[in-house]
Amino acid sequence: MIAIRIACIALSLATPCIAAAQSIPVAPMATPPQVGAIPLGTGGVPGMPAESWFTLAGRPTVRNVSTATLLPVLPDKAKATGAAVVIAPGGGFVMESMEAEAMKPARWLADHGIAAFVLKYRLDATPAPMDAFKQAALARFAAAAAAEAKGGADIAAPAPALADAQTAMRLVRDRAAQWGIDPHRIAYMGFSAGAIMGIDLVKTAAPGTLPDLLAAIYPSMAPATVPAAAPPLFVAVASDDELFGKQGYGLPDSWRRHGRPVELHVYEHGGHGFGFDGKPGTTSTGWNAALLGWLRAHGWLDRQK
Known part of the structure; x- marks a missing residue:
């Protein structure tokens, strides 16, 4: 959810706030090649x-997605570990940050021998004209900020997006042998809206869709229903997160109370949407190193025998 500067939106849709948000560079771009992307049907x-x-501020982003796809980003066979991660970017279910929260972590995972699969999931429709879209996105994030100010009610993924995440998990498991993957070492990593989908994957626990590890990056922190088979959870969030910073730590505490493994990293500064690299000048820049250590601890960097 790199959004149209959530720090501004969280203050409400006052005129100065709209002006600040609209000053962020937004420019159309050509649809990039998506060679190898698999339609989920x-x-x-x-x-x-x-x-x-x-x-959006120089970051490739997509909106009005009506056909979900899964793009494999595979490691060199010489260093492949047999582990995999399905990645879902954020964007408030009206857009998806396809570089900072999808392709960049996918390439990083592949460099460490982990097969990555970028999920481009179906979104809520927004107006085709860019100016109208910006206003619609502002309204969406303002509503989320208002809900947070009133206590941060839990947020559920729209049914089409959740169905796409479930289908992606099943697809990777079903075709694991084709990609040299251990079907019991398939993690899910989501950013913001993508993280909310990951939590809902665990809540629903539909057959074949439960990840073996779950990494939730700046997710909703509301308490969650935790099934007995919930996977180990990794959470990275900034304490000054403009959307979820006042919710407390209900999400990881739900895992802890149910006796499920959990690792929580809270950064003093970083805001919401610090991306894969973290926010420059803050300790959030170290979150992906913490993620790597967590993946290593769970065997995702060990070569499959």
């Missing part, structure tokens, strides 16, 4: 305008 979205790519 989960259906379309009625009335959805054409898929549109743009840069």
Whole structure:
């Protein structure tokens, strides 16, 4: 959810706030090649305008996704560990940050021998004109900030997006042998909205969809229903997160109270949407090193025998 500067949105839709948000560079871009992307066959979205790519503060982003796909980013066979991670970017279910929260971590995982699968999931429709889209996105994030100010009610993923995440998990397991993957070492990592989908994967626990590890990066921190088979959980969040910073730590505490493994990293500064690299000048820049240590501790860096 790199959003249209959530720090501003969290203050409400006052005129100065709108002006600040609209000053962030947004520019259309050509649809990038998505060679090897696998259509998930989960259906379309009625009335959805054409898929549109743009840069938000220089970061490739997509909106109006009506056809879900899964893009494999595979490691060199010489260093492949046999482990995998499905990655879901954030964007408030109206857009997806496809570089900072998807392709960049996918390439990083592949460099460490872990097969990565980037999920481009179905979104809520937004107006085709860019100015109208920006206003719709502002309204969406303002509503989320208002809910947070009133106590931070839990947020659920829209049904189409959750169905896409479930289908992606099943697909990777079903085709694990083709990609040289251990079907019992398939993790899920989501950022913001993508993390909310990951929590819902665990809550619903549909057959074949439960990840073996769950990494939730700046997720909703509301308490969650935790099934007995819930996977180990990794959470990275900033204490000054503009959307979820006042919720406390209900999410990881739910895991702890149910006796499930959990690792929590809270950074003093970073805000919401610090991306894979973290926010420059803050300790959130170290979160992916912590993630690597956690993956190593769970055997994701060990070569499959």
